Amino acid sequence: MAFERIAVLGLGTMGHGIAQIFASNGHPVRCYDSAARARDTLKERIRNNMDQKARLGLSPGPDPEAVLGRIEVVSELEPSVQEADFVVEAVREDLPTKKDLFKRLEDLVSGETILASNTSTFPMTEMSPGLRRPQRTLVTHWFNPPHIIPLVEVVPGHETSEETVGRTMDLLQRNGKLAIRLHKEVLGFLVNRIQAAVFREIWDLVEQGVATPEQVDQAVSASIGLRLAAAGPFEIADFAGLDITGHVFGHLLKEISSSRSLPPAVDRLVKEGRYGVKSGRGIYDYTPERIEERQSRRDRLFHQLVDLLHSDRSA
Ligand SMILES: NC(=O)c1ccc[n+]([C@@H]2O[C@H](COP(=O)([O-])OP(=O)(O)OC[C@H]3O[C@@H](n4cnc5c(N)ncnc54)[C@H](O)[C@@H]3O)[C@@H](O)[C@H]2O)c1
Structure with missing residues (x-):
């Protein structure tokens, strides 16, 4: 296959699941995060996702050893992307960070490499000014948990080429995703x-x-x-x-x-440190046991629904 080697940048909530999908479908994947903790725990988190299906009594996916064997964690940006055909960034949602990353990437990859962003909001056209090859960039917006939810929104910028869109759609479809291409670039995309x-x-x-x-x-x-x-x-x-x-x-x-403004209660909760499960308190209060119980239930139901409704998809 002409389009094989993947690089995933940013290995948090989204990046680790995106890496898992590509590796589960046979791609060699190089992974980079600026935080050592995210790099050091990557394989453990992916293994945990994969073991989860068995723990939940669901049909197992691909062999975890084979999947993890295709993943290489690297501690520098440059070697992570050097040979990649497709780079997807899932670093934090901050426009200057993403713009800076795209600028650096252009100097490190070949002219053929596609650079994709998993941004939740920024149109590619806002991230690409000053790039030499904006035709090779686009948004691929995955949904959490990315190793389970089938949809990826594909959003080309004004200068993205049709070839880039076509190759990206093909890659995502081959990886079991429902790729939907938007016809117009709007803030926040569709969903x-x-x-x-x-x-x-x-x-x-x-x-x-x-x-x-x-x-x-x-x-x-x-x-x-x-x-x-x-x-x-x-x-x-x-x-x-x-x-x-x-x-x-x-x-x-x-x-x-x-x-046209954020609900006042959301602002109030955030100021009180009630962020949700990550701080143990949000709209509801959580103990670690409750988080584990709710997340297991959620993931089991997601897997079962995907198996039922999208049996041709996901890994
Ligand atoms: N969480 C979601 O539900 C969700 C859904 C769809 C899209 N997204 C988007 O995906 C992206 C990542 O979100 P997340 O929830 O995984 O965030 P996260 O905070 O869990 O992970 C981000 C990771 O990026 C790393 N990072 C930050 N700056 C970096 C840099 N310059 N180079 C390399 N690594 C860097 C951080 O160390 C962290 O591990 C964001 O753009 C977000 O908007 C998130």
């Missing part, structure tokens, strides 16, 4: 914009005292969450009838939140 609209409304409902976060979580999971896993929102609207949904939503649109 995060939809999630932001939901996020704004759930906080507004809680702040108005309509329901508690527990009730919102239960209600959404047991209704639209379940429905959307099986059919998309446009298809659901067609089955409900556009006359009916049009009527209902026409009334509601005047009522629901149109706020």
Whole structure:
């Protein structure tokens, strides 16, 4: 295959799972992170992801030894990307950091190498000014946990070439991903914009005292969450009838939140250090046991749903 060697930069929540997918599908993967801890724990975290399927009583994926054998962790940027055909960066979400990284990468890779960003928000066109080969850059936006969730949004910048898009789509599809190419470069891409609209409304409902976060979580999971896993929102609207949904939503649109700022409660929680599971407290309180229990349950259900609905995908 002409398009084999992968480099993954930034080995945190996203990077380690992205490396796992490529290695699971036969690619040699070189991995780099500026933090020694992320490098030193990479293989252990990937092994843990792979063992998890067996622990959860699900069908095992590829042989972990073979997968880990394809991964090489390097402590410098240069050797990690030197021979790569495809580089994906998953370093922290900070525009100057990402721009600086892309500039450095251009001097280290061949003219054929594709440089991809896993940014959640920044369009490639914002990260590429000053690059000599912007045609070889694009966004590939994976979803957490990246070794389980099938979708990758592919978002070319204004100067990205069709060849770069085509080679990237092909690579992702060969790695079991559902790659969806966006036709226009917009901030936040597709899915995060939809999630932001939901996020704004759930906080507004809680702040108005309509329901508690527990009730919102239960209600959404047991209704639209379940429905959307099986059919998309446009298809659901067609089955409900556009006359009916049009009527209902026409009334509601005047009522629901149109706020353009972060819900005040989110700001307050962050100031109190309530970041979520990473600080043991967020919207809910967590003990280490509760985190383990909720995460195992979540991952088991994700795996089962992927097996059920996307059996041709993921590793
Ligand atoms: N977490 C998510 O749910 C999610 C989902 C989709 C996309 N993303 C995007 O993926 C990227 C990574 O997010 P994450 O959640 O994995 O972050 P993370 O904080 O878990 O990991 C980032 C890693 O990058 C390393 N790093 C920072 N600067 C670096 C540099 N200059 N060179 C090399 N390594 C560097 C850090 O040491 C860290 O290990 C971000 O752009 C984020 O917006 C995150």
